[in-house]
Amino acid sequence: MFGINIGEFLIILIIAIVVIPAKDWPDVARAAARLVKFIREIIWKITDTAEEIKEQIELEKPIAELSKKTMEDVMSVFRVPEPKKKKATKK
Numbered sequence: 245m246f247g248i249n250i251g252e253f254l255i256i257l258i259i260a261i262v263v264i265p266a267k268d269w270p271d272v273a274r275a276a277a278r279l280v281k282f283i284r285e286i287i288w289k290i291t292d293t294a295e296e297i298k299e300q301i302e303l304e305k306p307i308a309e310l311s312k313k314t315m316e317d318v319m320s321v322f323r324v325p326e327p328k329k330k331k332a333t334k335k
Contacts, residue, residue, distance in 0.1 A: 248256075264272055 260272075
């Protein structure tokens, strides 16, 4: 969890219990709950945006392939065919 192992987390929690007075714990709990809610909302927004980008990319792939094929078809009309080489005849 954020690069902190369980032992370090427990030490931080014990220090917080000692430093923060008991009357302030409800306020701390509310602030922590708001922080968790805020982080979850950000994560959901990032996830939704990533999904939208993924869908858009998947939609654009067939369009790119279609436009490439169409361009190749159009350009093939303008290609000048190479002249055919005459076979040398032996006498």
